[in-house]
Amino acid sequence: MRLTILGCYSATPRTLNNTTSQVLEINNHMFLIDCGEGTQVELRKHKIKFNRIKHIFISHLHGDHFFGLVGLISTFRLLTREADLNIYGPKGIKEIVTLQMKLADSWTNYNLIFHELTSKTSELIFEDEKVEVYTIPLNHRIYTNGYFFKEKEGERKLNIEAAEKAQINVAYYSKLKQGFDVVSENGVVIKNDTVTSACEKPKSYAFCSDTMYKEDIVSIIENAHVLYHESTFLDKHANLAVKTKHSTAKEAALIAKKAKVDILLLGHYSTRYDSLNVFKDEAQEVFKNVELSEDGKVFEF
């Protein structure tokens, strides 16, 4: 699982700070999460092939999370894209994009498929053989979802030597991988775990931005491998966090602790602070394994 941070600052793009956008590579998918102004140029800088992006997830309709979307869609058109493009985001996103295509008299020559979200409870919005994506309803000034990307539980690893020794017919091997007990050629019941072992823990990534502290997301993202949780402010500005419906680094860490995630990744920083380390220091008072997202940083999880 590889995560590329294209931008991780709040509010407005600046000379050295991009607004929110990330690319998550998981099981051959390349999911684009949020799309602030300038995202298409950041994708080019990172040499990410446009055609590999087939699903874009937009958290909410504040500009620092989606003002780059219409430009990206338009650029795909100019580059004569043919592959379908799926857009997941709040109701209204389709109207914004199609109004601009209509007034420009420039419709895409590829299929643009909108999945508009309105649910206030978590729902499964994407699924294939290996990956599922769920929404994480958040609490911000407008309707907002985070997204939970999960590898499905893989098949158990078969110890072929042990299976042969136990005289199991090869026809049963796929049953074994699925976790079933089977009967050997001699009519003996073979317990599954004597010839198989658990698969690796499936990877998962929970993206939560923008939101104020919202404890009931814990049950949705429990045991996530990586949690990206916004930390716009420090605890000393907790009043601002409440007022603007954002979180502090400390609150992000509390969610990480309660959800028992492996790694907490901070981001969506206000530019009022001189250094990013202050966010990490504050979070680590509550939860140890903290990483800082930074524009251009690539994480291998």
Place this chain on the structure above:
Amino acid sequence: MRLTILGCYSATPRTLNNTTSQVLEINNHMFLIDCGEGTQVELRKHKIKFNRIKHIFISHLHGDHFFGLVGLISTFRLLTREADLNIYGPKGIKEIVTLQMKLADSWTNYNLIFHELTSKTSELIFEDEKVEVYTIPLNHRIYTNGYFFKEKEGERKLNIEAAEKAQINVAYYSKLKQGFDVVSENGVVIKNDTVTSACEKPKSYAFCSDTMYKEDIVSIIENAHVLYHESTFLDKHANLAVKTKHSTAKEAALIAKKAKVDILLLGHYSTRYDSLNVFKDEAQEVFKNVELSEDGKVFEF
């Protein structure tokens, strides 16, 4: 008159190429012309004070000319702008911006004044004591206007020594500056041009992008000091220019010649060509005084 080229390429922003946006400083105004994606960051790079921008002129609703507008408006809001902002552009521009403000529940705290254009003939859209702005109806795939920025004719320069010698009462000096003949204290009629001289030629700037070759703009922009005329293609791709309703460098030069402008500025280049000099070379076969716009270049005219 100072012109800052923030971006001058066609189609899509790239790592090293910005799409159309320019800042024209004329008589203490700072006019922003077009606003491709990323314009706000280019304004920051050039240290152009956001509050000095009070009028934004959008040529047409193709993304490479206005996808940065909604982000700029939003950033002005976040920076608690108070000054009015006037937006001139095709009908529909207000709906695009207000739809996004509505869905973001983020209305500006300053006055946002839209001047939506629909006329197919040139019209005066801005005027103060010293400057006028006219539309230049163009011929592109969708409704498009160029803009003609003109200093008004200044007052004549008074030769005070000559006026005193001719025994003209100081009460008549303003009449003289306005070009009138006056009567001296001795009752003699004094011809205006014996005590005054012409003011400097007023500066003017005609911005014409995007458009195919359209000869009837010549009468509107005649004798302009500087003409920016799009030159997306070279003559060898004239068929593409017709098909996409753009111009070649040669056609831009023909317009410059017929309109008897002082300087032709080329721009809106397709990125298919290796160098910009080929545009200049082609144009100079028709019209001598050619300049190339380039991202980040500042012209003092």
